[in-house]
Amino acid sequence: MPSLAEQQRAFAAALLDPSLPVPAGLVDPEGRACPRRFAVYRNNVATALIEALETSFPAVRRLVGEAFFREAALRFAVAEPPGSPVLLEYGAGFPAFLELFGPAASLPYLPDVARIERAWVEAHHAEDATPLDPAALASVSPDRVGEIRFAMHPSLRTVRSRYPALTIWRMNVADGIPGPVALDAEGEDALVLRPEAEVCVRFIPPGGSNLLDALARGVPLGAATEAAMQDRADFDLASHLSGLLESGAFIGFSL
Amino acid sequence: MSRDLNKLPHRAGVGLKPQHYAAVLEGRPPIGFFEVHAENYMGAGGPPHRYLTAIREHYPLSLHGVGLSIGADRPLDRNHLLRLKALIDRYEPGAFSEHLAWSTHGRAFLDDLLPLPYTTKTLNCVARHIDEVQEALGRQMLLENPSTYIAFAESTWSEVEFIAEVERRTGCALLLDVNNVFVSCTNQAWNLLEYIERFPMSQVRQIHLAGHARDVDDAGRTLLIDSHDRAVDESVWALYEQALARLGPVPTLIEWDAQVPEWTELAREALRADSTLLASGRGPVVSSCGEEQYRAVAR
Numbered sequence: 001m002p003s004l005a006e007q008q009r010a011f012a013a014a015l016l017d018p019s020l021p022v023p024a025g026l027v028d029p030e031g032r033a034c035p036r037r038f039a040v041y042r043n044n045v046a047t048a049l050i051e052a053l054e055t056s057f058p059a060v061r062r063l064v065g066e067a068f069f070r071e072a073a074l075r076f077a078v079a080e081p082p083g084s085p086v087l088l089e090y091g092a093g094f095p096a097f098l099e100l101f102g103p104a105a106s107l108p109y110l111p112d113v114a115r116i117e118r119a120w121v122e123a124h125h126a127e128d129a130t131p132l133d134p135a136a137l138a139s140v141s142p143d144r145v146g147e148i149r150f151a152m153h154p155s156l157r158t159v160r161s162r163y164p165a166l167t168i169w170r171m172n173v174a175d176g177i178p179g180p181v182a183l184d185a186e187g188e189d190a191l192v193l194r195p196e197a198e199v200c201v202r203f204i205p206p207g208g209s210n211l212l213d214a215l216a217r218g219v220p221l222g223a224a225t226e227a228a229m230q231d232r233a234d235f236d237l238a239s240h241l242s243g244l245l246e247s248g249a250f251i252g253f254s255l
Numbered sequence: 256m257s258r259d260l261n262k263l264p265h266r267a268g269v270g271l272k273p274q275h276y277a278a279v280l281e282g283r284p285p286i287g288f289f290e291v292h293a294e295n296y297m298g299a300g301g302p303p304h305r306y307l308t309a310i311r312e313h314y315p316l317s318l319h320g321v322g323l324s325i326g327a328d329r330p331l332d333r334n335h336l337l338r339l340k341a342l343i344d345r346y347e348p349g350a351f352s353e354h355l356a357w358s359t360h361g362r363a364f365l366d367d368l369l370p371l372p373y374t375t376k377t378l379n380c381v382a383r384h385i386d387e388v389q390e391a392l393g394r395q396m397l398l399e400n401p402s403t404y405i406a407f408a409e410s411t412w413s414e415v416e417f418i419a420e421v422e423r424r425t426g427c428a429l430l431l432d433v434n435n436v437f438v439s440c441t442n443q444a445w446n447l448l449e450y451i452e453r454f455p456m457s458q459v460r461q462i463h464l465a466g467h468a469r470d471v472d473d474a475g476r477t478l479l480i481d482s483h484d485r486a487v488d489e490s491v492w493a494l495y496e497q498a499l500a501r502l503g504p505v506p507t508l509i510e511w512d513a514q515v516p517e518w519t520e521l522a523r524e525a526l527r528a529d530s531t532l533l534a535s536g537r538g539p540v541v542s543s544c545g546e547e548q549y550r551a552v553a554r
Contacts, residue, residue, distance in 0.1 A: 004328035004376055012360030025408045028472060029444035036473040040404040041367060048366035081363035085322020085335060086297040125298025197302060
């Protein structure tokens with residue numbers, strides 16, 4: 001008789017791979033083999049994992065339709081089952097999976113829409129923190145502004161896209177109305193943030209992502225601005241900074 | 256070490272769903288307690304904690320784990336135990352319960368409550384894990400009887416004897432899921448009334464009621480699915496009365512996890528459980544649904 005651990009390994013493997021036979025010794029009340037009964041467990045596992053992804057990626061689901069989504073989600077779940085019982089963490093690898101998923105190749109923006117949704121889930125469950133009161137910066141003397149290092153809000157995420165992914169996402173969540181989108185239009189970067197109770201998703205104007213990524217690495221404001229100007233020579237720090245302060249992107253700063 | 260901190264009221268409770276947060280906070284319905292799945296509140300912050308904190312201020316709470324994998328033949332996930340401990344410290348629930356099942360494979364979590372062979376080997380594994388859980392959490396846990404769809408040819412214990420022995424060895428309390436009893440007895444062709452009569456009722460601290468779906472197995476036999484996606488079946492209400500007749504009033508939860516209805520429909524189910532509890536407190540209840548009906552379903 002195999003050990004319980006070996007039995008459970010075989011049971012689990014057969015759950016995730018329907019081409020494997022039902023493990024021996026599983027029986028109905030008359031002691032007969034009963035693949036339909038085992039199939040209940042297969043179906044439960046597949047449905048639970050697909051639904052966990054459906055909850056986290058509603059716009060992707062709407063874009064590709066239910067049947068397509070379930071097939072993609074199941075293949076992802078088999079390749080990358082959850083590593084923890086905390087399912088709200090599940091799906092971090094789904095955007096990258098979609099990127100390599102052949103049947104989705106005609107929707108090049110799909111992985112970036114998925115990245116926005118993933119960032120939304122992470123922001124939703126991130127640690128709570130009170131945004132920095134912009135008035136606090138008034139105490140910094142103008143000659144030292146370039147030395148400011150900001151502490152970023154723990155919920156802050158940025159998503160860069162070569163496609164109008166944020167416009168597409170907005171059209172496909174809640175009461176969004178899908179409409180024509182020029183895919184060759186300029187790419188859109190998104191700022192995903194939950195300063196208070198609700199997650200807010202905003203457009204990041206050009207150059208802003210470089211600024212934010214540098215600040216998040218602990219680069220002081222002066223050097224971070226230079227990084228942004230590499231992207232946009234006409235980068236206007238004042239308008240970006242006031243936008244970020246107003247969004248609640250920072251929770252503190254140091255000099 | 257298994258401190259008995261179980262203190263839910265002997266009333267009907269409801270599984271708390273995000274779509275009902277607002278209705279509960281605004282209307283403050285007269286519900287005995289709310290229950291949440293522990294794993295849904297293991298994020299660092301955000302709206303789930305915000306709402307649960309607000310609701311906890313007005314209601315007792317039951318914490319129900321679905322991810323500890325007590326029946327897995329491998330070490331318990333210590334990080335998961337720490338997360339549970341942190342939730343218990345934060346929300347001070349009136350009960351913490353988990354399942355007689357397993358759900359992990361290597362590093363993978365399979366998100367289903369999978370069945371166990373009832374052997375002495377399994378018993379040793381389950382009892383060791385429950386000792387560890389009660390030690391780590393510093394309190395007595397409630398173990399829930401499972402719903403099952405298959406049997407293991409090698410099983411040497413009946414489910415009820417198995418559960419009674421786990422309880423005896425570990426001093427854990429029990430959660431009697433009456434729908435699971437009905438589903439498993441039907442699927443396994445066990446005698447329903449015998450199950451209820453032999454179950455160690457003196458250790459039951461909570462009851463679960465839920466809806467089930469109907470399917471058929473390979474041989475065309477009725478196969479009930481523990482779906483939690485509809486109202487509690489009349490046959491389960493009848494069995495609930497039978498259980499209460501042996502038990503007396505016990506905190507009773509309405510579980511409805513899929514196709515979640517409007518709040519008012521859930522509240523109606525809770526009201527019915529409350530009335531049944533009230534009646535059970537006044538003395539033995541005569542079931543409205545006799546033994547014949549159970550037999551008919553189980554056949």
